Amino acid sequence: MLVLVCYDVSTVTAEGRRRLRRVADLCENHGVRVQFSLFECPIDQMTWLRLRHDLLQTMESDEDSLRFYFIDEDAKQKTEHHGVRKPLDLRGPLVF
Amino acid sequence: MTAQAQNVLYVLSDGAYLSRDHDTVVVKVDGERRAQVPICQIEGVAVLARAGVSPELLGGLVDAGVFVSFFGYGGRLLARVDGIPGGNVLLRKAQVRASDNAAATLALARSFVIGKVASERGQVRRASRDGNGESAEVFGAAADRLAIFSRRALEADNLDELRGIEGGAAREYFQVFDRLLKTDEADLRFNGRSRRPPADPINAMLSFGYALLMRDCAAALAGVGLDPAIGFLHEDRPGRLGLALDVMEELRAPVVDRLVIALVNRRQIGAAHFRKFEGARWEMTHDGRRSFIAAYQAAKSDQIKHIFLEQNASWGLVPHLQARLLARTLRGDIIAYPPFQLK
Numbered sequence: 001m002l003v004l005v006c007y008d009v010s011t012v013t014a015e016g017r018r019r020l021r022r023v024a025d026l027c028e029n030h031g032v033r034v035q036f037s038l039f040e041c042p043i044d045q046m047t048w049l050r051l052r053h054d055l056l057q058t059m060e061s062d063e064d065s066l067r068f069y070f071i072d073e074d075a076k077q078k079t080e081h082h083g084v085r086k087p088l089d090l091r092g093p094l095v096f
Numbered sequence: 097m098t099a100q101a102q103n104v105l106y107v108l109s110d111g112a113y114l115s116r117d118h119d120t121v122v123v124k125v126d127g128e129r130r131a132q133v134p135i136c137q138i139e140g141v142a143v144l145a146r147a148g149v150s151p152e153l154l155g156g157l158v159d160a161g162v163f164v165s166f167f168g169y170g171g172r173l174l175a176r177v178d179g180i181p182g183g184n185v186l187l188r189k190a191q192v193r194a195s196d197n198a199a200a201t202l203a204l205a206r207s208f209v210i211g212k213v214a215s216e217r218g219q220v221r222r223a224s225r226d227g228n229g230e231s232a233e234v235f236g237a238a239a240d241r242l243a244i245f246s247r248r249a250l251e252a253d254n255l256d257e258l259r260g261i262e263g264g265a266a267r268e269y270f271q272v273f274d275r276l277l278k279t280d281e282a283d284l285r286f287n288g289r290s291r292r293p294p295a296d297p298i299n300a301m302l303s304f305g306y307a308l309l310m311r312d313c314a315a316a317l318a319g320v321g322l323d324p325a326i327g328f329l330h331e332d333r334p335g336r337l338g339l340a341l342d343v344m345e346e347l348r349a350p351v352v353d354r355l356v357i358a359l360v361n362r363r364q365i366g367a368a369h370f371r372k373f374e375g376a377r378w379e380m381t382h383d384g385r386r387s388f389i390a391a392y393q394a395a396k397s398d399q400i401k402h403i404f405l406e407q408n409a410s411w412g413l414v415p416h417l418q419a420r421l422l423a424r425t426l427r428g429d430i431i432a433y434p435p436f437q438l439k
Contacts, residue, residue, distance in 0.1 A: 029119035029134050047136060090137045093393035094105045095386055096112060096123045096130050 002076075003048060004069035005031070005039045009059070022058050023066075026051060034087040042090055104140045104312070105133055106389050108382065112147035116156050135160050140315050142167065142308070144385065163315050167307060173337075176314070184321045190426045191339075195326050202255060204342070204425070204433055205329035209249045209262045211346030211435020216269040217242040218438050219349045223276055231275055238272045258329065262345075269349075276357045283367040284360055293377030297370040298356065300378040301388065305352035306344070308392055309415075313347070314340035316415035320423045343418055346435045351411060355388075355395055364391065404434040 005027050009020040027033070030051050031041030043051065052068070059066055081087070088094075107114065109125045116122070121141070123131040135156060143149065144167045157164055158179035166174045194200040217239050224235030245265040252258045266289070274286040277298070286298040294300040314324040314337050327338020329345070359365040369384025380388065396412030409417060418436055425433040 025118050028117075028132060030136060031134065033132075042137065088131050088133070090133065091103065091397075093390040094103055094131075094133060094138070095389050095393075096105075096107055096109055096125060 001043065001045070001048070002071040002073060003031075003041045003043055004071055005041060005055070006067045006069075007037050007055075007059075008065045009037075010063040016060075016063065019058055019060060019064065023055060023064075026054050026058065032087050032090055034081075035085070040087065040090075103138050104142055104393070105138050106393075107141070107143045107147045108145050108386055108389070110146045112145060113150070114141070114148070114153055115150040116153035119156065119160075121153060121157075135162060138162060139319075140165065140311065142311055161319070163311075163318065165311050173307065173311065178318065187321050187423055187427060188323055190428075191322055191326055194426055195328060195332075201328045202253070202258070205255055205258050206249055206252065207433040207435050208329045208342045208345045209252075209258050209265075210246055211437065212262060212348070213242055213246045213249060213265045214435065214437050215346050215349035216265060217246065219276075219353060220269065220272055223272075234272055234275065238268055241268050255329075262329070273353070278361045279363070281367045283370070293373075293375060295376055295378065297367060297378050297380075298360070300370060300380055301356050301359075301365070301384075302352060304380055304385065304388065305356060305392065306348060308389070309344050309347060309352055310337065310340050312412075313337075313344045313415045313419075316419040317343065317422070319416065320419045322419060322423060322426075343415065343422065346418075346437075347414065350436075350438055351395070351414075355391060359388070359391055400438065403437050 007023055007027075009023055010016045011020055024033075027039040027041065030043055030047065031039045034040050041048070041051070055066060076089075105121065105123075107123070111126045113124045114121055115124070117132065119135050121133045121135060121138070122129065123133070140162060141149070141157060141164045143165065149164060154164060154177055158177065161179075164177040166176070168174050194204065220235045220242065221239045224232045224239055242265055245261050245268065249258060249261045252261060270286075270289045277284060277286060279285075283297055285296065287296055289302070290296070290299050291303055294303050317324045317339055322339060324337040324340040326332065327336075327340075327342045330336065330338035330341045332338055365384065365387060369381055369387065370378050371381055372378055397410050399408055399410055400414075401407075402409050402414070402417060404421070405417060414436055421430070422433055424430050
């Protein structure tokens with residue numbers, strides 16, 4: 001499945017900036033950053049449960065927000081991208 | 097095993113450097129950051145250039161069970177990094193015992209040869225159906241002769257005979273291979289199989305494709321806990337991945353040969369993608385290899401039907417499925433190893 005992870009983490013305190021970094025790291029470990037606070041994660045059920053748990057442990061629910069969108073595999077064909085930062089397709093050929 | 101075939105990260109740029117950032121691979125080329133890929137999204141890293149990998153990343157990849165393979169320019173495997181062998185020690189011992197047992201070795205070797213000849217025959221039979229007049233006849237006759245090799249393989253009672261049959265079938269198959277290429281480029285003709293060095297661009301492309309396929313087979317075998325080096329049809333030799341070579345026999349024609357033919361016939365690969373060196377040695381250029389790898393990876397997600405398992409799968413999953421069937425054979429769960437066959 002494909003999960004879209006979006007987040008708002010309050011960065012007014014040093015503690016908040018640390019949380020933001022940790023949330024971003026968790027997402028980077030599992031998916032591809034498509035915009036500043038938006039990640040696409042092609043992920044299996046087990047790995048997703050672990051990632052979700054880690055994210056929820058990290059966030060501060062009275063200051064931050066997290067949103068998860070569960071998307072069909074064919075959503076890629078129904079997606080357009082314009083402008084800079086064209087994200088890497090993790091399922092396509094990875095040749096550098 | 098996960099349900100989907102995982103991706104392989106290929107490094108083709110000289111001067112690339114891979115390092116670790118948390119659980120991701122950071123790809124830099126000449127100091128410029130090109131990509132960041134989660135380790136959990138890949139099952140292997142293949143380095144085909146003068147490029148480096150940081151020790152921290154090697155450790156992280158090995159912990160995650162991801163192989164790192166380094167290739168020389170012609171596609172020869174130079175080195176492979178993996179951790180302490182995991183998997184099931186009972187299975188590994190069963191593999192070693194079978195390799196020391198003449199009857200078990202012969203039975204497995206026979207399966208590999210039969211699978212290979214069937215794949216070669218499938219390729220020319222399809223061509224005989226699609227071809228016209230004279231060409232259809234030539235392919236039909238070759239398919240009939242390959243059927244005889246299959247029958248002889250069934251009756252062979254020693255390894256030498258089997259290897260002879262395999263070689264004979266390969267000569268038969270490669271004799272008509274050139275006819276499968278529909279191109280007007282004079283350089284893109286096939287003049288018989290030649291390796292070390294490849295004497296024409298088609299041979300260079302075949303060798304390169306087989307190297308990629310062997311890497312995938314070795315990773316799949318190690319993934320189920322088998323030792324890719326202990327082969328049956330292929331004799332043990334230091335540095336050689338005998339079992340990976342065994343398992344890839346039946347996949348050469350439907351995976352690599354089919355791709356080579358398609359790329360030439362669709363004009364996606366041309367003579368400009370190759371370079372000739374001294375001593376009539378041909379190699380793919382950087383661009384050529386890049387196009388070939390992209391097509392090879394894309395082909396891995398094409399769906400096929402696995403006859404024995406009666407399930408749909410992608411090409412990329414086939415080495416994994418065959419590795420599991422081989423493990424089941426060695427454990428004694430199934431009587432004989434069923435080679436992969438297309439309908």
